[in-house]
Amino acid sequence: MPRGGYARKRLWRWRANPLRRREDVVEAWIVLAVWTVFTVGGTAAGMVTARAADDAFARQRAERQPVTALVVRGVPATATVPRGTSGRLMTSVRWTAPDGSTRTGRTLVDTGVAAGSPVTVWQDGRGRLSPAPPTSTQAAVESGVLGTASAAALAGLVFGAGAAAKWRLDRRRLDAWGREWSLVEPGWGHRTP
Structure with missing residues (x-):
């Protein structure tokens, strides 16, 4: 494959193409949205959760x-x-x-x-x-684990929603192919009685 061919193959839904369907464009936007929410939202969720846990552990160390x-x-x-x-x-x-x-x-x-x-x-x-109360090291480790868990939970939700949307698009594509085939198939070849 020529250099850069892989990128062109992966981005075909974004280019004008006579074979591109509306569902292909919608799928491309869904993939982009899923990865954007995963990277930005997952990072934010992980950092917010880790910070909140670290603050709670600091309060425990101060209070106890x-x-x-x-x-x-x-x-x-x-x-x-x-x-x-x-x-x-x-x-x-x-x-x-x-x-x-x-x-x-x-x-x-x-x-x-x-x-x-x-x-x-x-x-x-x-x-x-x-x-x-947890020591500073224990609190840092537990905060990191909780932050990672929240980012993973968000990733699961986002990828699950993306997979559900893609499944719906695939069902629509299969239905459209079925309708098109029922129009085209009678003109192909001859049938045996």
Whole structure:
């Protein structure tokens, strides 16, 4: 194939051509629209989602504070830890909330921790136990994953809509070919009785 022939072949729907149908032009515009929405919209959706997730993680890091709590009920070193867990068990702890009140709650601690032992727990601005906020690195990775997922979801929707539109165009082309063939076919050749 001569140099540049591939590009001409791929762009034939855009050139004037006696074989080009209206559906071919519509399909070319649909393909252009799908790729434009995919590139621009996917990038925007990914960036907006990643930014929103990063802001949420930053708020968590700012709001949640570590506090020292005392173990109310100890966990013996010989305690049975269920398979698939991190080797930690739930127990009761007591800590002081930001308003000065004493709170009691349940959290995971390592086995072998005696009653009265200090452990570090995380609390939110209201003094409730909360999970530790993600580190900056963890937040960046999770924000990137969420941004990529949102871009992929948009891509799926856009390509699905494009495929549905192309399917409809193909159905219209097949119907038109069927109508044209029913007009042309009787004049071709002879039929056997």
